[in-house]
Each structure stands twice: as C-alpha cells, then as structure tokens.
Amino acid sequence: MRVLGLMSGTSADGVDAVLAEFSGLTSRPRWSLIHSAFCSYPSDLRKRMLAVAQGEATPAAAFLELAEAITDHQAKAAEACDPDRSASLVGCHGQTIWHRPPDCDTRGQSRRGSSWQMLQGPLLAQILQRPVVYDFRAADLALGGQGAPLVPMADAALIGRIEGWRALLNLGGIANITLIPPSRGPDRKKPVLGWDCGPANSLIDLAMTVFSDGKERCDKNGAMAALGQVMDEPLTSWLREPYFLKRAPKSTGRELFGRKDLERRLSELQPACPEDQMATLTALTAAVVAQDLQHLSDLDLPLPVEMVVAGGGRRNRTLMRELQARCHGLRVRPSDELGLPCETREAMVFALLAWWHHRNHPGNAPSITGSQRSCVLGVRAEPA
Template sequence: MRVLGLMSGTSADGVDAVLANFAGPLGRPRWKILGRAAITYPAALRQQIVAVGQGEPTSASALLELAEELTNQHALAARSCDPTGQAQLVGCHGQTLWHRPPGPERLGASWQLLRAPQLAQQLNRPVVFDFRSADLALGGQGAPLVPAADAALLPAIGGWRALLNLGGIANLTLLPPAQGPEARASVLGWDCGPANSLVDMAVQRFSAGEQGFDEGGLWAAKGQVDWGVIEEWLQEPYFQQVPPKSTGREKFGQSDLEQRLARLEKASQLDAADAIATLTAFTAAVVAQDLALAPPALELLVAGGGARNPVLMAQLRSRCRGLAVESMAGLGIGEGDREALAFALLAWWQLKGHPGNLPSVTGATRPSVLGVCVRPG
C-alpha cells in the first residue's frame, strides 16, 4: 500500500514528507521510499508556532487561523512529495504546541495542531492523525513513537543498535541484537533532552533574528566549550530520570535558554560563539550520558537536522567512544525521512488494526492501535 507520511517536529521549521510503499507482514513489512520532499515554514509562521508553544497569550481566532495555515503547509508538502497523487492513505503527525508527560496523579497530554478533515479534503485521501492520545490514555508518555517503526523497518544486527534523532529534541531507540541471549529483549527508547532547540534559539538571539540555525556548525566551530558548566547541567533532574521519559520545548524552551546563558555569563564573559559551542556540545554530552547507562551498542545511526551539523557529529564521536557514529542515510533513510516514514507506517498500522506503541518505550499499560482516521466527504 502506498502511504504518505508527514512530520513537523519540535524545531517547528517545516514539514518533511515521505511517500512509501508497505507490503507483507505487518510486524516486519517490506518497504520502499518512493518519494520525499521538505518544505520550510514562512518565518512569520514559525515565529508564531514557537511563541504559542512558549505560552504567549493568543486569541481563539488566531489559534484557528494558525491551525488552518499549518494544515495548508502540510498539504503543500504532501503535493510536493506526491504530485501525481499515488498515495492511498496519509499519516500526519501535526505540529506539537505543548506536551505534558504523565505525573503521579494525572495522565499525560499532548497537543498536535492540525485540521485533519480539512487536509483530507484538500488531498482527497483518508488522513490518520492524533497518534499520541491512545498511548497517553493508557498511562504512557505518548512519545517517542518512532521506536516501534524502527524495530519493524530496520534489520537487527549482531549487537544492540542505537538510532538517534536530532531534531528540536534528541531521542534514542535501542534495537536488540539478532541473536544471543538478548535477542528477545524489549526495544528501548526515550527523549534524551535538547538537540537543536536551544542552539537554534541562541543563534536567533545572537544574530538578532537574521539566522534561524547554526548552518554547518560554523558558529559553534569558532567557540570554546565550557565543559565544567556542561558537567553541572548533566546533573539536573531530567537527565538523571530513568526512562520512560519524554520532553519538549515546554522544558527546554526560551526560559531554559535564558537560564543557561545566564549561567555561562556567570562563568565567564558571555560570548556568542562560546555559548553556541557549549550548547552544541551539551546535546552530545546528554546523548552520551544516556548511552553509557544503556545496553552497549555497536553503532549509533543519526537522523534529523542535527546530522547535518559537522560540529555536533564530531562531538558525538568524541563523547561516544567505541561506537561507530554514522548518518542513517547509509540505510537509504535520509536525515529528514525517518520520522515521516515512521508516521506513514503508523497510519498503515492504524488502517490494519495493528498496535503502534511499545509499552517498553512509552510506559503505557498495554499496546494499542494509534491514531484516528478521517475520510474526505
């Protein structure tokens, strides 16, 4: 079946689209990417998304118009990826505005903004959306959801295999080995902490809005890393928390950035390049700390926008000694493909009634079919 997957992540910089074909066993399908595309949000739209997600007061009418424009952008990405309309089904994550993990006395909640019936009409295809709610209702984190797709789409190897996404937030998947006593171990996965979110906001601040991210890691390459401050940050409660765990801009947003910049300024005179270098190295240090407590992996395959930052990749290789750190592109999955491909698979699973969450990852009480399907009128 040909399915179109649409994904806009925590970075809120645009929409990645993948057209894929799935066939065969649901748990281990044959798959092929038939097309891919990416569109960038207009600057004003991205600023509005981030502002709303950071708690800026917004009218109901403005939220409605934001949902409409976000849906239009997803339709644009879909048509760019699938101009001849091959897709029989669309899986769309929507744009996360707020994510609240479960606590001791209440379930978690997560808000992905999208007008799915509007998108179904625009594309004249069924659209599966709202993937997180069923897992949240079962006491799960609602995230990350990609590890289930990783386990279905990627082959096991001779040891544990680690997969890392570097979007706004860094998240890990660990796949058990193909053979041996751990072959039947559960798939693991969690959100590590900030990836590009703090770096991007720092770049926007220091460039007075002229740059949205540290392209090519050029700014970080000019700075000096404050390793002492990083070691201090690594002791914060979230980084000491045992999975399952999930997070987002709610925790690692503008307020968090200001606190970290104030700490760097206290340590030494605040320099833009030094701050961006330190925040970039912080991302790698968080991932490395998590991997040190996980089953020992043979390799770390990286996807997401951060995989295109050579300074961040170099920091990962330095901190994760003994691991082969490579781009996921070697598996035929480009840096922007992985999550869109995952939500295409989750949509196919929804249509087939196949569970899409992994309790070993999210902490839900049981597996569940994820998503809600709407059809064009």
C-alpha cells in the first residue's frame, strides 16, 4: 500500500513529505521510500506560526486563517511529493502550536495533558481527494499519556533490532530518543522506550535569528558554534534544571524551550561573544542527550551499542562532534546509512502510523508515553 507521510516539526521550517510503500507483517513491515520532497514555509507564515506557538495573543479570525494556510501548505507538499496521486492514504501530523504534558496543578491535583496540532483534516482530504489520518496525539492523551513522542514504536519497526541495544536520536526542534531492545539475550523481551530529551534546534535556530538580525534561520553546518568556546559553568548549571532531571515518560516543546527560555539563557551568558554563546547552546543539546544516556543505569539498562541520528540537526557538524565527544562508548552514525535519509525519518514515521491506523494496529506504548494502554492513533477524514 502506498502512503504519503507529512511532517512539520517544532522547528517550523517547512513540511517534509514522503511517498512510501508498506507490505507484509504489520508490526515488522517491508517498506521502501519511493520519493520525498520538502516545502519550506513562507517567511510570513512561519512568523505567524512561531508567534502563536510562543503564546502571543491572537484573534480567533487569525487562528482560522492560520489553520487554513497550514492546511494549504501541507497539500502543496503532498502534491510535490506525489504528483501522480499514487498514494491511497495520507498521514499528516499537522503543526504543533502548543503542547501541555500531564502534570499537577498548583494545588497538587493531577491535570490531564493536551496538545494542539493545527490542521483542517477534512479540508486536506478534500483537496487531495484521498483519506487523511491526522490528530495522532489525541487518543494517547485521552488515556493519560504524554501524547509524545509517538515515533519510537515506528522507529523500532522501520530500522529494526541489532544484537545490542540501539538508540535512534532525532534532532528536530526538540531532541527525542528511541531505545530499541536487542534481538537476542535476556533484554530482548524488554519494551521499546523513548522520550523527549530537551531542545535540539529550537534554541539554536532562535539564537541565530537574534545574532543575524533575522537574516538567518539556522547555524548552517554549525559554522558559528565552531568558532566559539563552550562555557562550562552555565552549561553545568543548566543540566540541573527540573526538566533535564525528570524521569521518563516526558515530553516538551516550544512552550518550555522557546523564545522566553532563550532570552533567559542568553542573559546568563553575557558578556560572552555570540560565537561562545552559540557554542554553549549547541553543547546543551548534546549534553542533555548524554546525561539521559548516563542515567540509563538507574533503570538497570546498559548503554546502547550505537546511536543512529536523524533530523535536521544531523547536518550541524559542530553538534555531531559534541554528541560523539559526550556520548562516550557509542558509535554515532546517520540514519542515511540505514536507507532512511535523516530529513525524512519523521515523515516516514507518520506514513507508517497512518498505515497502522488503516490496519487497526496500535502506534503508542505505555512504556513510552505513560498511557493506560496501547491504542490505534489518529482520526480518519474522508473526502466529502
């Protein structure tokens, strides 16, 4: 079955689209990547999305127009990836505007989680004239889960197992990690694990916008960070912050690691030069991943044998060097070496999650999100 996968992450730089084919066993499918495309968001649309995602007060009419614009751009990416309309199903994550994990309120009472992925699913189905599966987080949240990350079970199905534990790290706006049990030995029966580590590109990209006066969206290849020196004292202090010390299941987004958080961190790095500040923010991404891996011993788990890296941050050479230096004893390799291009991994995941929805197969796991049970993810919209 051919499926289109559409994904726009926390970085909000555009829509990644893949056309994939799935067959065979539902839990361990045979898959092939037929085509991929990327459609960057127009500058004005991206500014409006980021403003809303930072909590800026917005009229209801503007929310409606933004949802329509996002939906139209998702359709544009789908058409660019599959101009012949050969896919019979579409899986679309939508654009995350706000994510609120389960927590306790000020009185200590538990509060359910909620998450908003902006998209007009029925409209997208009508434009593409194909069924669309969307709103993937809602069912997990309704069962008391974090609603994220939703990629680990799909990761395990797509890249498979090796003889030791394998990690897959995604470096999008947020860094999330998947731990896949080995194919043999006593740990083979342990569940797949995964969580959001903390910021990946979100703070780096925002900082680059500040330092370039809005001319640059990202630190291309980590060039600016490579010119600076990591400031160890603030970095060590940051690693003691509550989210970084929190045990999984945990998830996060721009509501925690956004513009206000960047402003606070940059103030703490003054009067250092911009290059040193960028180097320290880049090191933070690698350091939170390394710290999470070091804490695996608390779960009576060994370090993974290798860490496969995907996402846009894979192209940041300085970040990759920091990961290799801080994640001692791990082989760090790009997902491209496994036939899964680093920029397309998450779109491929949502293509698979849509196929799983079609086959009535669960896409989440209590060991990852903390939900009461596994369930089928997504809502299906048919063309009118």
